[in-house]
Amino acid sequence: MAGTGSIHLRAGDGALLRVEDLVVEFPIGHGGEAVHAVSGISLDVLDGETLGIVGESGCGKSTTGRAVMQLPAPKSGSVRFDGVELTSLHGEALRRVRPRLQMIFQDPISSLNPRRRVREIVREGLDIWEMGDKDARNAKVDEVLDAVGMDPANGARRPHEFSGGQCQRISIARAVVTEPKLIICDEPVSALDVSVQAQILNLLEDMKHRYGLTVVFIAHDLAVVKNVSDRVLVMYLGKACEIASPDDLYEHPKHPYTGALLAAIPVPDPTQHPDEERVLGGEVPSPIHPPTGCRFRTRCPKSQERCALEEPVLREVEPSQYVACHFPLEAGEQIDFARVGIGASIDVASDGDGSTP
Amino acid sequence: MPCSIPGFVVPERRPSPRGGAPGPGTGGFGGPGAPADAIRRDEADPSSLAFEGDAGLLQVDAVAAGPEGGRRRLGQGLNVTAWVAIAWMAFIVLIAVLAKTGLVTWGDPQNSIASCASKGPFAQGGSAPGHLLGCDSIGRDMIARLALGAWESLLVSVGAITVGFVIGGGLGIIAGYFGGFVDTVLSGMFNVLLSVPAIVLALALVAFLQGSPENAANSTLPDWFVLILAIGIVSIPLVGRISRASALSWSQREFVLAARAQGAKSGRIMIRELLPNVAPAMFSIALLGIAIAIVAEGTLAILGVGVRPPTPSWGNIIALDRGLLLTSPHIVFEPSILIFLTALALNYLGDVVRTRFEVRESGI
Numbered sequence: 068m069a070g071t072g073s074i075h076l077r078a079g080d081g082a083l084l085r086v087e088d089l090v091v092e093f094p095i096g097h098g099g100e101a102v103h104a105v106s107g108i109s110l111d112v113l114d115g116e117t118l119g120i121v122g123e124s125g126c127g128k129s130t131t132g133r134a135v136m137q138l139p140a141p142k143s144g145s146v147r148f149d150g151v152e153l154t155s156l157h158g159e160a161l162r163r164v165r166p167r168l169q170m171i172f173q174d175p176i177s178s179l180n181p182r183r184r185v186r187e188i189v190r191e192g193l194d195i196w197e198m199g200d201k202d203a204r205n206a207k208v209d210e211v212l213d214a215v216g217m218d219p220a221n222g223a224r225r226p227h228e229f230s231g232g233q234c235q236r237i238s239i240a241r242a243v244v245t246e247p248k249l250i251i252c253d254e255p256v257s258a259l260d261v262s263v264q265a266q267i268l269n270l271l272e273d274m275k276h277r278y279g280l281t282v283v284f285i286a287h288d289l290a291v292v293k294n295v296s297d298r299v300l301v302m303y304l305g306k307a308c309e310i311a312s313p314d315d316l317y318e319h320p321k322h323p324y325t326g327a328l329l330a331a332i333p334v335p336d337p338t339q340h341p342d343e344e345r346v347l348g349g350e351v352p353s354p355i356h357p358p359t360g361c362r363f364r365t366r367c368p369k370s371q372e373r374c375a376l377e378e379p380v381l382r383e384v385e386p387s388q389y390v391a392c393h394f395p396l397e398a399g400e401q402i403d404f405a406r407v408g409i410g411a412s413i414d415v416a417s418d419g420d421g422s423t424p
Numbered sequence: 425m426p427c428s429i430p431g432f433v434v435p436e437r438r439p440s441p442r443g444g445a446p447g448p449g450t451g452g453f454g455g456p457g458a459p460a461d462a463i464r465r466d467e468a469d470p471s472s473l474a475f476e477g478d479a480g481l482l483q484v485d486a487v488a489a490g491p492e493g494g495r496r497r498l499g500q501g502l503n504v505t506a507w508v509a510i511a512w513m514a515f516i517v518l519i520a521v522l523a524k525t526g527l528v529t530w531g532d533p534q535n536s537i538a539s540c541a542s543k544g545p546f547a548q549g550g551s552a553p554g555h556l557l558g559c560d561s562i563g564r565d566m567i568a569r570l571a572l573g574a575w576e577s578l579l580v581s582v583g584a585i586t587v588g589f590v591i592g593g594g595l596g597i598i599a600g601y602f603g604g605f606v607d608t609v610l611s612g613m614f615n616v617l618l619s620v621p622a623i624v625l626a627l628a629l630v631a632f633l634q635g636s637p638e639n640a641a642n643s644t645l646p647d648w649f650v651l652i653l654a655i656g657i658v659s660i661p662l663v664g665r666i667s668r669a670s671a672l673s674w675s676q677r678e679f680v681l682a683a684r685a686q687g688a689k690s691g692r693i694m695i696r697e698l699l700p701n702v703a704p705a706m707f708s709i710a711l712l713g714i715a716i717a718i719v720a721e722g723t724l725a726i727l728g729v730g731v732r733p734p735t736p737s738w739g740n741i742i743a744l745d746r747g748l749l750l751t752s753p754h755i756v757f758e759p760s761i762l763i764f765l766t767a768l769a770l771n772y773l774g775d776v777v778r779t780r781f782e783v784r785e786s787g788i
Contacts (some may be wrong), residue, residue, distance in 0.1 A: 136685055179677035182700035191696075192686045233767035238682075246688065334574075 072381035073109035075310045082111040082147075083281045084135065084249055089144035089216040091127070091134045091305075095355065102354050104130040108306040112249070117282040119296030121289055121328070125306070125351055127305040128285045129173075132251040135283070136170055137161060138348070149248060166196055173254040175234035179226035184238055185212075186222030194246040207244060214277060215240045215270060232263035239270060239274065243278050250274075251283045256291060268295060289328055293317055301325050304354060304362040307381060311388035318400055321390040323367050326402045350389035362394070368402055369394045435703060506776045509769035516766055520578050523571035524660055533568040534734055543674065560753045561745045566758055573759065576737035580651045581717035585710050587656025592663030597666070597694050614661035622658050627656035630729040636727040644711025647731045651724065654695050655717050666709060670702045704781035711774035713766035722763065 072089055082312045086145040089108045092101040105127040120128045134141040137153055146153040148168060156164065172178035179188055186208055193204040215236040226234055237257060244248055252271065256264040268291065273404045275282055286292050290301055293313045301308040301322065308324040325348040349366040352358050359363050364374040373393050381391045396402070502510075522528040554783040557566040598609035617625065633650045674680070675698060683693050722739030724730040726746065731737040731742060745755040 133681075138681060138684060162687045162689070163687060169683075170685045172678040172682065174678060178682055180677075180679040180697055180701070191683065191688070195686055195688050195692065214712075241682065241686075270551065 074381050076111045081113050083114045085147040086110045090142045091130050092142050102306050114424040116297045117295055119292035119299040120285045121292050122302035129253050132253050132285050154283045155248050167309050169242040169247040169250050170254045171238050171255045173257050175231050178238055180324050184223050189240045189244055211240045211244045235267050249281045250323045253285050289398040307363050307391045315388045320397040322392050323369050324363050326396055427748045458759050508688045509772045519571050521572035524575040531565040532570040533572045559753050572736045573736040579648050580721045581714045583652035584655035584717045587715040588659030588663045591711050592660035592666045596664040596667030597671040597698055600668040601694050602758050614664045616739055617661040624656050626654045655720050667702050671698050674698050674701045708774040708778035711770045715770040
């Protein structure tokens with residue numbers, strides 16, 4: 068799973084966003100150790116496309132999104148947005164790109180300033196860049212608030228007077244008001260009720276068409292990602308596992324981790340008992356000392372000695388389906404979760420505390 | 425449309441989910457005539473109209489937010505104690521301004537009448553006729569001196585706290601927002617200032633600003649200015665540490681990240697995103713700080729570096745005649761009581777301000 072490699076990147080200049088070998092590390096203490104949050108992710112998003120990024124908590128999804136925004140800038144790697152290399156920009160030059168690259172956050176409450184009024188919050192981007200005169204800005208704010216389903220007459224209220232779903236609408240309005248080309252949605256519906264999730268997802272879809280947006284959609288909910296994405300990237304512990312169209316990915320996952328994620332989707336049938344053997348066991352290893360070779364090997368039922376020694380590289384196993392695994396799943400193969408990974412028991416020198424619990 | 429079943433009346437609408445206080449149509453918990461009222465309210469309350477679909481939900485939310493949506497009137501909901509505290513402060517400020525401007529006079533604070541010296545309202549040896557609160561050790565009218573002293577005390581304390589809050593608060597927000605090296609330097613500076621006992625630091629600052637006691641009389645800087653700077657500088661690290669801590673926690677919030685993602689510069693983020701959140705807590709501490717600064721001025725006066733006589737301040741009235749505490753206690757007690765009541769009022773108002781400006785994070 069350790070998938071590095073960039074074979075899945077599409078040739079040509081059609082990609083609005085092209086990220087190569089993105090590495091983000093957070094140093095801890097002064098011992099030279101670091102949290103390897105993202106280790107060599109490559110991805111590309113074509114103009115008008117939606118890329119979904121899924122993975123469990125702590126796998127580096129959000130960090131990837133923020134590294135694309137240069138908040139904070141990645142340790143190494145290339146982030147090419149609309150023909151501009153963002154990692155080479157600093158200060159004012161980077162600031163000038165910002166309004167074309169926006170972000171929607173997970174927590175609608177935390178992402179809105181409780182002291183400011185809705186109208187001010189939404190207008191902030193226009194005020195910063197002094198787009199148009201006062202009337203034009205207010206007209207734009209009205210238009211955007213209306214577009215996200217909020218009554219502009221409520222603009223004088225403060226965020227705490229609205230529900231979570233409405234706050235997320237305000238966040239979306241704030242993100243689109245500067246007419247960006249790319250929006251990174253960092254788990255935009257995870258904090259919402261299921262009924263409200265659907266409304267927000269539909270709204271994002273509307274916004275995408277209305278403003279011609281390209282979207283990177285980060286989530287841990289496979290069902291959500293399946294519905295909105297043109298292409299899905301599965302991440303585990305800072306590495307790419309599998310990249311494919313959602314239909315391919317859900318119909319015939321190739322990576323054991325993808326298979327495990329799909330098996331973990333709850334079945335809406337009260338008569339069916341949750342089958343513990345279908346749930347992936349163990350914990351995510353420490354990102355400070357990630358396992359050698361394939362990072363998933365400590366939890367992978369299919370792992371072999373090779374997985375500990377050699378890091379798999381992304382390769383195309385089906386047309387447009389890329390997987391980083393030495394032993395990808397065969398069609399129709401059932402994963403035997405009872406069998407804990409063999410790779411887990413292999414001790415490799417210099418392997419840290421990332422091995423078996 | 426009203427959701428009442430015949431023979432069964434819902435006397436109360438549910439309290440608005442994010443209103444806190446119930447809306448105007450929901451007061452009165454079922455007194456006489458409540459059922460009839462309830463039906464009327466049902467008809468009038470639009471929140472019972474629509475429960476289906478997205479639009480309906482939004483509409484309900486908007487309505488529910490209604491009663492509390494607008495600003496509350498400034499004085500609304502204050503209790504009696506708060507009003508007493510406000511009245512006291514207004515009284516003191518009014519007296520001070522009148523005494524300073526001379527619009528209303530209570531006699532000349534410098535006019536000394538030998539026959540009245542040290543005589544208080546109930547003092548031993550009889551009271552001083554015509555002087556309701558007595559006279560000080562050289563026969564100056566206490567009311568006139570207390571009134572003008574209020575001006576000096578308030579000027580010094582409010583000025584000092586303003587200096588402390590503008591500089592300390594500003595540096596604190598900068599330290600909290602930038603963190604890292606900037607924070608290390610600024611916090612280090614605060615800690616160095618805090619490591620010196622406050623009163624010693626204030627004494628040193630006064631001495632530095634005024635020069636030696638012999639030169640002090642020739643100093644070009646007015647006393648109040650020197651004291652404002654001295655007490656203000658002493659308060660910088662105290663305020664700075666509080667605003668730093670507050671700014672540090674607020675700057676971790678995602679709305680700050682969102683502002684940066686939109687291209688806001690650091691200055692804009694600090695002023696527009698952090699300051700409105702840090703300021704209310706700081707403001708309530710500022711009110712307490714004024715009370716502390718009044719006392720600090722008195723302390724400095726006792727040490728001989730406060731507002732210099734003959735100009736009165738509450739502090740130096742106490743300082744000058746503290747030797748007469750046993751024979752003429754009124755001279756010390758009168759300004760002490762004023763300081764006590766003013767500090768009490770400011771303390772209480774600080775609490776009121778803090779609770780009033782607390783913003784609820786969310787209705788859910």
